[in-house]
Amino acid sequence: MRIGTFTFFLVVLIFASACKRRFEPINYGHDACTHCRMTIMDNRFAAEIITKKGKAYKFDDMGCLLKYMKEANFSDKDALIFVADYNNPGSEFLDAYHAVYLHNEAFKSPMNGDFAASASVSNTNRLNASLHGALLKWPNLK
């Protein structure tokens, strides 16, 4: 009986951990970028892919993520993609499909991708006041 209960909980635990795909926190200063191999340091520009199977790929720059998707012919439609919030570094990552992006050399991101992501258009406007760039959405990035 006891063993039965234990096995039941074990099975439940395994399934519970397997179904829920979520953002895997980036360990700055330790994790390496999947594409360029550099250690991820800058919490304003980091990005992450969680594949359909739940594997996490971490990047130091949106540019690296886009190049990786292109080179690896990444066609996982069900992948979750996260990107760091440029205005609130260190806070929760944004859903890359819904984020708004600014592209400008002045950002000097680690691999010169130079995309700054924001949660909404109003957040971006504040930043864009001095840069006068075009606002981009996910489909424009590639």
Add this chain to the structure above:
Amino acid sequence: MAKPEVNMKRIPVLILIGLALCIVVHSGFAAVIKVYPHANGIHKAINNAHNGDTLLLQKGLYKEHDILISKKLVIIGIGFPVIDAESKFQIFLIKSDSVTLKGLQIQNIGEASLIDMAGIKIANAKNVIIAGNRLINNTFGIYIQNSTHCDVINNTINCYIKDELNGGNGIHAWKSDHLLIKENSISGHRDGIYFEFVTNSTISGNISGNNVRYGLHFMFSHNNTYTKNTFKDNGAGVAVMYSKGVIMTDNYFLHNWGDASYGLLLKEISNSKIEHNYFIKNTTALYMETTTNVDVQQNLFEDNGWAMRMQTSCSGSNFTKNNFIENSFDVATNGTMMLNNFNNNYWDKYDGYDLDKNKIGDVPYYPVSVYSVVTEKIPSAMILYRSLLTDIMDQVEKVMPTIVPDKLKDNHPMMKKIKL
């Protein structure tokens, strides 16, 4: 008697030349101005100075910041005067050619998100000399942009504040040419020396250690020479990316430990030379990805986890006359394809024979061990390393090679250690 006549005729000319010289010397006559630590002492002295003047900063504490130098000045500190930015501001901004800064202690530079704040910033200038200064607890130490022919010599650049995310680089160069970075000592920054779009420069005799990320890091920087530097105990070693014509000789890569840490990481490097370097006690001494035509010769790989990890995307490289001693794994790779040549290296794990006594082993050496193939695919298998199981696998593989990439071999391994 003809001689004096000629001289007589030339006297007026000589006088003229003499006068001209006097005028030149006079106009170039540089004043030497002593500066004392009063309020805005440096600012006032620079405003009043002329091109070519020398300012002697006397010992003391100067609480000044945002000092713009747009004249050809020489600024020399006597007894290391301290210039303090109170963790809020930046200090020197050099926008003139031929400026020299010597013997200053520059400390406590502030932080900002959109501006890279630096102790000494050189922008759009040439022939600037920064020598023998101390830079302490700065976000960026020395920051060079769009400048040429600048020398950074014998400075001590330390940061004792551990801020992994917002720290800057010790020496940061961007879009510059013909720099000389020599005999500096750098620690505690994000990257010790950072180059982006820098060409035709020499980096020699520097010691870069205990930096949070890389001791040396450069991207898109062609035709630079790195020699006699020591990179030690850095978070992730040294990273060299997207460059061609890189020459690295006589450097020491020591004790760079960690999962994503490399003695030297090469990514997309071509037509380069790695010679006479010492790789000692690194997790991975040399990591190569997508490199072409890189000659790796006469280096020492000792006491490393992996002496070399080479991705199959590397091609046309020659590995000759290197010593591989006491490494857990000599070479690891992620496939079976091999487009590089190994020749005349010394491998301490080689157990072949030399019947013709020409000091070259008669049978090839396969530097990729079975277990390095296994751990490349399943990293967590490392937990079984040095168990009975791995010994059995090694022996079986020797009798019946199946897993090890057969093209990756040294056909002429040396029997004795090579003198470097």
